[in-house]
Amino acid sequence: MLPKSKMRVIALLTAIATALCLLFAAPVSAEQKKETxxxxxxxxxxxxxxxxxxxxxxxxxxxxxxxxxxxxxxxxxxxxxxxxxxxxxxxxxxxxxxxxxxxxxxxxxxxxxxxxxxxxxxxxxxxxxxxxxxxxxxxxxxxxxxxxxxxxxSDIHAVASIYGHMRENGIQNVAIIAVSNAFGESGRDQLIEQAGAFGIDIVARESFGGADKDMTAQLTNIRSAEPDAIVCWGTNPGPAVVAKNAKQLGIDIPLYNSHGVASPRFIDLAGDAAEGILLPTGRLLVAGILPEDDPQxxxxxxxxxxxxxxxxxxxxxxxxxxxxxxxxxxxxxxxxxxxxxxxxxxxxxxxxxxxxxxxxxxxxxxxxxxxxxxxxxxxxxxxxxxxxx
Amino acid sequence: MQEFLQYFFSGLTNGAIYGIIALGFSMLYRSTDLINFSHGEFVMIGALSMVTLTMTLKIPVIWAFFIVVFGVGLLGMVFERLAIRTVKRPEPIVLIIITVGASIFLRGAGMLVWGKNAQSMPPFTPHPPLDIAGARLLVQSIWILVIAILIAACLHLFYRRTLTGKAMYACAINKQAAWLVGIPSKMMILLAFGLSTGMGAVAGAIIAPVTMPAYDMGAMLGLKGFCAAMLGGLGSLWGSLLGGFLLGVLEAMGVGFVSSGLKDATAFLLLLLVLYFRPQGIISAASVKRF
Amino acid sequence: MIRTDKHLIACFVFAAAATATGLLVENAYYLQVMIFIGINTLLALSLNMLMGYAGQISLGHAAFYGIGAYTTAILSTTYNISPWLALPAAVFTAMAIAYFVGRPTLRLTGYYLAMGTLGFGIIVNIIFREWRSVTGGASGFVGIPPLEIGSFAFDTDRRYFFLVWGVVLFFFIICRRIIDSRVGRALRAIHDGEHAAAAVGVDTAKMKLKIFVLSAAMASLAGFLYAHQIFFISPGTFSFLASIRIVTMVVIGGMASIWGSLLGASLLTLLPEWLHAFADYEMMIYGLVLMLVMIFLPQGLTRGILDIYENSRKKNDK
Known part of the structure; x- marks a missing residue:
């Protein structure tokens, strides 16, 4: 007889092997109609x-x-x-x-x-x-x-919308704070590239990690650069932390965000700190308040x-x-x-x-x-x- | 000056978070010679269940806190009984991979239970941020600081003054010898796991209001906590706390004076330098075993 | 020596099996999965030399993997240098960095060594991400050319399969040679006890550094093969989690076992492919499998399966 523990191991391995075989075979066997x-x-x-x-x-x-x-x-x-x-x-x-x-x-x-x-x-x-x-x-x-x-x-259009709004409101000096991944990087590149065309000066550039819990240090740097507005480029939960930290530091210049946070979840996360934040978004978010003649x-x-x-x-x-x-x-x-x-x-x-x-x-x-x-x-x-x- | 103070506060908040997680690593190491790579996941479970209890079930914060800590501690004991004690050859590397497996398992479970979105809850006490010489500090940060230091003090007393604490320490030094003098070493290890994961839950519960917890938060927190524990000296309670603060403040200064993109690089570079010149950490507790 | 011969025979059988697989399998998906198993095997083997034989853990091994990939990508794409010239450059860069990092780092032991290598891995990853003008940043590096010898390009999956597995086989033989040599015995002595090894005259610091540099060279070669297979690299592939995955391959497969690296790399590459069907449960099952293997077969799959085999034979003999 095998020791009990060995038996257990063998049983386990057999079970795993059988399960794996079944898995490998399963997707192939599903029969398709010819025209699908x-x-x-x-x-x-x-x-x-x-x-x-x-x-x-x-x-x-x-x-x-x-x-x-x-x-x-x-x-x-x-x-x-x-x-x-x-x-x-x-x-x-x-x-x-x-x-x-x-x-x-x-x-x-x-x-x-x-x-x-x-x-x-x-x-x-x-x-x-x-x-x-x-x-x-x-x-x-x-x-x-x-x-x-x-x-x-594309980010190009999102940045153009934000800068367009800034130009109308006479905002000139802008600080950027972006998440350090591909999304933030692409947004930051576009923000820098299009700044000239809209007559905007970028006075501070900061970044944050997607899992960071406190961005007050970055925002302190931004505050010292005295911008007219801040653009935050990221996806939840980072920008919600930025919004909360900005409120904590008493920064009261306009805060723009990207379409990356365009979901009700952002308002839930940022709470009161979300008030007054501006962002570009597809029309889905505002479908309820669109005029009746909007084609979408x-x-x-x-x-x-x-x-x-x-x-x-x-x-x-x-x-x-x-x-x-x-x-x-x-x-x-x-x-x-x-x-x-x-x-x-x-x-x-x-x-x-x-x-x-x-x-x-x-x-x-x-x-x-x-x-x-x-x-x-x-x-x-x-x-x-x-x-x- | 005002900027410097603000960087310092930012570092203090993060540092207290890292420190309290590092405490969990250190205390388990002190009692069992083991590093639990799923510690961050217990923090995650603590944070998310805190949100569920207070926001969905509307249980008062103070009660929710104790339920969470007790519950997660129990979960940690179950984990020890099922996955650690059953190992046939408990070598450090084997146990490490088991805890890595556990971290993936718990992350998957967290995703099923709480979904993929980040959650949020209000701070324990509603109070505007404090203004100290022009720099702002959140009240919740003070909560985190106080609780971190309180816990380190309690643990210190536990190890120094109670028989159980001393017995636990003895197990880490030599399990055989401890058994010979009549210490139930299995029981001690079980208890150490419960305490350590319970502390992870404390960390999770108190940071929930400032961090917007999600199922995948554990990996990064665990990493930073581990880092802080090493920096301060693995196995040393006050060292871990100090390591946490040091790491947090270094990161914040890195943002302030170097570049926010290189924040983590600054912190880790200094960590490497500390390791090179003082390989046993700032406050060394005991010699660290090899693999 | 007998051991080496046995190993050569095993390698030969393995080469025959690999050739047959490469010729018979038609489906590009299966070929590609096997190419990844090959690359991962090389990675696991490189770390196994360091961890299994010399007993030095590294939680930053993906850094060398990345250095290999990025060096060849930058040289062959940005500077239009032939990948075959970029290859020695990539390997040399990794070796040089390993030499300078290894000297102070390898003085550390246990968890401190783990932490030191982990910190190194994270710093390198941040450099990949932040040195954007050179590495393409977090969005990644596009347009890496395929490998060619004259007019013969390794542009189909079958050709690449043979290239990768040829390299793997070469290192199976080389690594066995090293392990059975004086160096290998010295390494095992270090593994069993560093002070004892030093006492009998092994220059432990030099030995550890040597094996660290070799290990880095092999990992960077794996990075080279990866870059010219996918034609795209981004920092995420070489992160802290990738390092952990390589360690897991080594331990699951079996420490101090060449064939264990193959087994570990195969299991950890195939597992996610199989677990697709479980959708949201995938992560839980993956974690559970890791835990179960370690609980029941703590010496890894190779040793564990051998034990079961030997036990059943003993039973039959009775």
Whole structure:
């Protein structure tokens, strides 16, 4: 007889091995209808950027189910295959490879972040299939890569909206405080690049770590530089800490934020300190107070209602990136029968598609398709959003 | 001067947070010779359950605090019983990987329980920030400071004055010898785990109002806490606290006088220098075992 | 010597198996997963030399991995130098840095050594992120060229598979040679007791530094292979968490075991691929597997599986 402990080990190993075999076999065996068009998704569902990836994944599933309920595209049903990149470029590349060669998808939506998107582009270009990224970084579609599109508004437009508002209010000296990751870096680059065109001087540049708990030291530096306004570029919870710390230090100049915090969560986190903060955002956040004649109003309320009914949580602009991507793709698939090159050509021809993030007008020289008007400036007042003219 | 004081306050707030986490590392090390790499995750659980208890269940802060500390301490004991005591060959490196595994497990569990978003709660006492010579200090920071020092003092007394404390220390020095003189060493290790994770929960609970806790906060806090414990001298209680303050203040001065992008680099560079010139930490407690 | 011969035979069998796999597997995804296993095996092996044989822990090993990747990326992309010239530069840079960092750091022991190497890893990572004009910052470095010899480019996954596994095999043989040599015996003596080793005439400081530099060279080579496979690098890949992952591979696979590095790297590369199906439970299961392996097989998979095998044989003999 074996000692009891050894038996236990063997039993355990057998169990693990069996489980692994089953797992490896399971996804392959699912039988597909011949006509189904498979669409891959890669989002940062877990990890630090899960606030992007999670609603994106949910919105992609929602959009695909709605298309299928309406009878699919030319009779083709769509099927979503979604993997989690955890925000890691290596995993994103491996997942893209898996989607292309093992799952045989027709097109891919995502990844959620700029580094992961940049990392998968070489694979996409080699494999020749359309990718619609959900990341903000400008580098993704500039220069233009034939197979790569994106639906998230670029930082360029966000910065232009902020600077436009500053110019109207006579603000000249600006301090920047940005998170030290790709999002903050891209925002900071744009803020510096466009400053000259709007006659703005940048008097202080600071950064903070995504997990930092106290930014009073950075804000003290900013205060000594005596700016007229502060621009904070980051995603939750960092900017909420900045807002609280600014209030703690009694800094009472205007505080601008990026579209990275455009969700009700930011107001929850920053509390009173959020009052008066200005930020650019897609129209989703202010759908309720948009004028009736706004072309996006119907699309926005339809999406929000469907999302909230299904997931019992508030819809966010981030989920809208993936929702738009699927709808754009669906429009491009029409009449192609799933041919990748034709889908790509059709994507480039899409004009006047009204989505969640704005009106898309793709062309050979523009694979983002959004105009600066995709953003509106809002102010936080009494714990809610208020449109700024 | 006003700037300098503000950097100092900023460092003090962060430093107290690091210090109290470092205390958890140090006290476990002192009693068991072990570094628990999932300590940051216990801090996370402490912070998030504090938010749930006070915000969702509306339990008064003081009661919530004790429930959280007691509950997490119990969880730490369960962890010791299931994952540490069962190890066949308890070598340091094996135990380290187990605690690394535990940290991933607990982070995953935290994500399922509390979701992926950051949470927030108001400070313990509503009070505007204090103005000291033009620099501002949050009242919650003072709470953190006071509780950190109080806990270090309690632990100090525990090790010096109580039989259990002395017994626990004896176990770390030599488990066999401690057993020979009649100390129930298994019991002591279990207790040490409960105390250490309970202290992690204290740290979590008091920083919840200033940090906006989320399921993935543990890794960074654990890292900084570990760093502070090493800086001060692993196993030394006052050393850990001092190491925490030093790390916090260094970081803040790094922001003030070097560059905020290089904040962590400044802190770690100084840490390396300390290690090179004084490898046993500022206040050394005992010689550190090799792997 | 018999041991070396046995090892050579094992390497030969392994090479045959790898060649067969490389030729038979058609799916690019599987090939790519195996390429990553190869790169991770090289990383785990490099750390195993340091940790398993010489007994010196490092929680900053990803720094050398990153130095290799960034050096070749900068030289071959920004300065248009052939990657084959960038390779010795990358390896040399890592070795030089290892030499200067290793001298003071390796005097530390135990948790202090862990902390020292961890601090070094974090500083290097911050440099990758903040030296933006050179490294591309947090957004990453794009446009790294593929490897080519004349007109033959390692641009398909199959070709790259053979390149990576060729390198891995080469180091399997080299490392075994080192372990069975005088140096290897000295290293094991250091592992068992540094003072005792010094007493019998081993120059412990020099030995530790040597193995640290070798280990850094191997890790930077892994970084080189990574950069020219993905064509994109960003600081996140070489973070503190990556260092921890390499340590985990070594310990799970089995310390002081060459084949253990292969096993550990394979398991930790494949596990996330398998766990996809669990979605939000993935992290919990991953952590649980790590804990269970360590609880039941504390000497790692190689030793653990051998033990089980030997026990069952003993049982059959009776």
């Amino acid at each position: 068009i498979k669409i891959g998704g890669i989002f940062s569902v877990t990890g630090p950027a899960s606030f992007l990836g999670d609603p994106e994944k949910k919105s992609m599933i929602l959009a695909i189910d709605r298309i299928n309920d309406a009878g699919g595209i030319d009779g083709h049903m769509l099927k979503a295959i979604i993997y989690d990149s955890e925000g890691d470029p290596t995993r994103a590349v491996r997942n893209v490879q898996r989607l292309i060669t093992r799952d045989d998808v027709t097109a891919i939506i995502g990844p959620s972040l700029t580094p992961t998107s940049l990392a998968v582009i070489p694979v996409i270009e080699r494999s020749s299939l359309p990718l619609i990224s959900c990341a903000a970084g400008n580098k993704i579609t500039d220069p233009i890569k034939p197979w790569v599109f994106k639906t998230a508004q 109003k119907a699309v926005l309320s339809d999406y929000m209602e469907a999302y909230e009914n299904r997931y019992r949580e508030t819809a966010s602009a981030f989920g809208g990136y993936a929702y738009d991507a699927i709808n754009l793709l669906a429009e491009a698939i029409k009449g192609t029968g799933g041919d990748k090159a034709k889908i790509r050509d059709n994507l480039e021809k899409i004009q006047g598609h009204v989505g969640i993030s704005g009106e898309f007008n793709f062309s050979e020289t523009d694979h983002n398709g959004l105009a600066p008007g995709a953003f509106v400036m809002v102010r936080i007042k009494d714990g809610t959003w208020e449109l700024v003219e």
